């Protein structure tokens with residue numbers, strides 16, 4: 128979830144009064160950083176994955192599964208290893224929003240060699256083992272995008288009560304005890320987002336209208352302690368949620384790339400943007416919310432609403448008086464503008480940005496595209512500020528910049544090098560939902576990394592107007608989007624559209640299958656492009672085999688031959704003997720589902736409708752071992 132500075136959080140009033148201070152110094156810090164680092168060259172391509180996990184506690188007697196709130200205890204032990212031996216750990220562990228979540232990354236980044244793909248899955252496997260060793264009997268670590276009964280009655284271990292009248296969330300459903308307490312950031316964000324907005328956040332996700340779902344579907348909120356404010360915003364036929372935890376308590380799979388220079392980082396940022404909705408649809412894994420089956424497959428809008436700190440004025444519901452801008456999106460959403468010159472003409476959505484900041488950036492030699500991007504991020508107020516961090520040295524620190532940057536949770540993130548480090552310009556790819564098994568997560572990671580190589584080596588152009596990416600984001604979350612929806616995508620990605628007929632638009636609608644696997648005479652397909660790139664490389668037999676297994680999984684998911692995680696989860700619940708066609712996920716259904724997931728993820732049972740014939744790949748433990756092996760066993764001429 129980004130940076131964690133230590134300290135004592137300020138009240139919302141104080142934070143609010145310092146909003147301009149944070150912005151002012153954040154911008155100066157960015158300008159200083161930019162001047163120092165814009166010409167930085169020659170960083171090598173490095174990359175890494177980030178996986179968020181949930182701790183599940185099974186009670187096999189009662190047949191219930193709950194979220195275990197022991198992340199802090201487990202993290203303390205995991206981080207102790209890192210403190211003792213910072214240079215030499217296999218994985219790095221960080222807190223996340225939920226008191227039931229932990230986030231893990233490889234101990235050191237991967238590099239440009241294809242042989243590194245042989246390590247990814249083993250590293251994910253080890254990571255899981257490492258944390259799993261610290262679990263108590265009955266506990267399991269799961270890479271689950273959302274816990275099906277999160278926010279339903281009695282979903283935590285130990286039990287915790289929501290507190291509608293006090294605390295950070297004021298939720299009818301989500302207890303503050305389920306927010307990570309090892310660092311004040313998470314509760315502070317929760318409180319400040321609610322206070323800034325002027326009311327609790329409101330998340331309404333359409334319920335799956337199965338035949339025994341009441342018409343209209345409406346929950347009794349009063350009995351939970353609602354003072355009327357929830358009833359006012361809860362929509363009929365929707366699953367209503369009222370806390371940041373419903374969104375930020377979801378898990379995802381992210382990737383970070385270091386580019387060779389700022390230019391390449393801009394290119395990657397832009398070119399990966401149209402892939403965000405496609406990868407969101409393909410990785411869809413969260414059809415259940417608060418104990419109900421919903422009518423969507425992805426977490427995206429849930430998180431977006433869960434941190435929507437915009438006031439009524441900013442949401443356009445009241446004339447602007449206190450606030451400066453009408454803002455059309457939450458802090459968590461898809462990006463609003465491209466950064467490269469090539470992307471400029473596809474920036475078709477009017478960008479809301481702070482004019483003074485924009486001018487200040489331009490006056491300091493920052494180009495228009497980057498200036499408007501930063502000035503756009505900086506329309507937001509700080510929503511968490513620590514007393515120790517108010518006064519900073521703008522030549523050396525970048526905390527105020529990071530304060531705003533790290534609470535703009537967008538599909539892509541453009542990251543300048545941190546001060547005083549050997550790290551270069553980076554981009555983060557953030558849309559993917561996390562999959563149940565290491566095999567699937569490794570497949571997605573390798574696919575995206577390979578796409579970056581293909582994009583850069585073939586100078587591909589995947590750009591479509593931002594407004595079309597937004598449309599795709601909305602479609603990607605719909606139920607069964609992979610097989611049922613169409614997405615705007617560029618017809619000709621190889622020749623910058625120059626060889627298409629003038630009358631034909633540069634982009635048209637495709638299914639995910641056509642985008643991934645190709646459409647005859649129209650579009651070659653992303654996997655065929657990856658394969659043609661690989662054919663021009665010297666790939667050793669092991670690596671070739673690993674990559675092909677991963678690409679097969681992606682291809683089969685895209686074609687509908689295999690189910691998406693979301694489709695599989697739906698199927699499991701709908702076919703449970705206890706299911707009453709009422710969209711309700713009972714404790715027992717939840718328990719049986721999570722038990723099955725546990726068996727699938729630990730390879731105890733096979734699940735060919737989700738994974739196909741292979742469920743793991745033969746991988747190698749460490750990067751040096753994988754490289755040595757690849758050198759010994761050169762290309763087999765694939």
Ligand code: GLU
Nearest residue numbers: 128129375377378379536
């Ligand atoms: N858990 C959030 C998600 O599912 C991301 C939080 C982060 O930025 O690390 O998108």
Ligand code: MG
Nearest residue numbers: 128179223230
């Ligand atoms: Mg995270």
